Amino acid sequence: MMKTVLLTIASEKKNKMDEFLRQLRNDHRQFDQGKLEDHLGREPMKLFSQWLQDAVEKPVSEPNAMSISTLGADDFPQSRVVYLKELLEEGLVFYTNYNSDKGKALIAHPKAHALFFWPDLERQISVFGVVEKVPEQMSDDYFASRPRGSQLGAWASHQSDRLESRDELEERIEELIERFPEKVPRPPHWGGFLLRPVKIEFWQGRPSRLHDRIVFEKTNDSWTLYRKNP
Ligand SMILES: Cc1cc2nc3c(=O)[nH]c(=O)nc-3n(C[C@H](O)[C@H](O)[C@H](O)COP(=O)(O)O)c2cc1C
Numbered sequence: 001m002m003k004t005v006l007l008t009i010a011s012e013k014k015n016k017m018d019e020f021l022r023q024l025r026n027d028h029r030q031f032d033q034g035k036l037e038d039h040l041g042r043e044p045m046k047l048f049s050q051w052l053q054d055a056v057e058k059p060v061s062e063p064n065a066m067s068i069s070t071l072g073a074d075d076f077p078q079s080r081v082v083y084l085k086e087l088l089e090e091g092l093v094f095y096t097n098y099n100s101d102k103g104k105a106l107i108a109h110p111k112a113h114a115l116f117f118w119p120d121l122e123r124q125i126s127v128f129g130v131v132e133k134v135p136e137q138m139s140d141d142y143f144a145s146r147p148r149g150s151q152l153g154a155w156a157s158h159q160s161d162r163l164e165s166r167d168e169l170e171e172r173i174e175e176l177i178e179r180f181p182e183k184v185p186r187p188p189h190w191g192g193f194l195l196r197p198v199k200i201e202f203w204q205g206r207p208s209r210l211h212d213r214i215v216f217e218k219t220n221d222s223w224t225l226y227r228k229n230p
Pocket residue numbers: 062065078079080081082083084094095096097100101102103159160
């Protein structure tokens with residue numbers, strides 16, 4: 001696929017593209033943000049929270065954006081970005097539409113992979129986990145804290161379904177403004193998922209591509225830790 005695209009672009013453009021990719025390859029990052037040992041403890045969720053805080057303080061753009069990959073009924077993995085809204089001792093919470101593609105995939109196959117990448121910190125966190133819906137009250141509380149526009153949007157968007165036109169969506173919003181003149185209740189199909197980690201890998205860039213990779217794996221409710229080759 002990639003090859004076909006490159007072959008069909010005009011040769012002058014192709015040369016520029018080749019040069020651009022070559023520069024990218026030669027842009028050897030120094031990966032000098034410190035050793036992973038500097039931050040290591042025995043509790044991965046504490047380290048997680050420390051790294052998230054570092055990302056917020058750096059500051060990096062969208063520090064709580066993570067990609068969530070699910071396995072669909074068609075056996076294809078699918079990834080998309082969502083916001084991490086709560087980091088609990090038990091795991092990672094994000095909110096979405098339970099009827100969306102990711103919602104359906106997670107309900108049918110409650111395992112997921114989450115990935116954070118903070119380029120400015122040369123860090124990546126990879127999380128394998130088991131997923132469950134958060135308690136209704138937790139979704140209610142979070143929904144109530146959202147701006148009215150987002151609350152109406154959660155009703156209006158039949159997330160992941162085909163949409164014939166933008167007008168259709170906007171008409172739905174107009175109807176909802178009348179239907180909910182004051183408080184907007186949480187739609188029953190909208191709420192949080194908790195990703196309970198079973199394996200977490202912390203990746204810290206290091207010089208000469210000899211990066212640190214430390215994996216925490218949960219067995220019998222306790223974490224064991226090992227290193228992986230970069
Ligand atoms: C930065 C960013 C943050 C996002 N946050 C969320 C989110 O918290 N919840 C959500 O449902 N979709 C979020 N989205 C949209 C999703 O990436 C995705 O398009 C949508 O959830 C539909 O995914 P699905 O069809 O695979 O279920 C976000 C997108 C971006 C780019």
